[in-house]
Amino acid sequence: MKLFSNTFQTLENALNYSGTKQKVISQNIANADTPNYKAKDVQFTASFQNELQASIHAFRTESRHYDFQMKPPIQSGIVTKNSLQYNNNGNSVDMDQEMSDLATNQIYYNAVADRLNGKFQSMQNVIRGGK
Incomplete structure (x- = not known):
């Protein structure tokens, strides 16, 4: 049994995602006047779908069965x-x-950080015995 379930890990991953998106947006803004610079983006869903596909392991028990073509996993969602x-x-x-x-990412980051703060306050309240 996990002590904190997956809530803290999920919130940590959300903060990491927001931090990565902040870096990418900052790089795009900094290179707005650079010739031939191509803008970048962070796409969570593409990375998530690729991870789901990479985690499927298929074993052929019959030569007539279809073979799965696995794509190499994307290292980041950039x-x-x-x-x-x-x-x-x-x-x-x-x-x-x-x-x-940038504004949307800031709102997202603040919401996740506020939720994480609420979780810590709830734990602190439990440790103190509701006082």
Whole structure:
């Protein structure tokens, strides 16, 4: 039996995701005027789906069975947006979108940090015996 279930680990992973997204957004903003720079993004769902597919282990018991083609796992959820170009110099950073993503990520981070703080306060209340 786990003492804290998976709540703290899930909240920690959410904070790590938000931190990674913050770094990527900051890099995009810093390179907004760099020629041929391609904007990057953090995609949790693509990484999650890839991990689900990589965790499936299939064993062929009959030669007529289909063989599974496993993709190599993505090391991180950071992807480059190659299909977009907003400037004549080949740069694909949209400053309005980046600033919007920055604000959204800040709200997400604050919500997760507040939830984590509430969990710690609940534990502290239990340790003190409800006092």
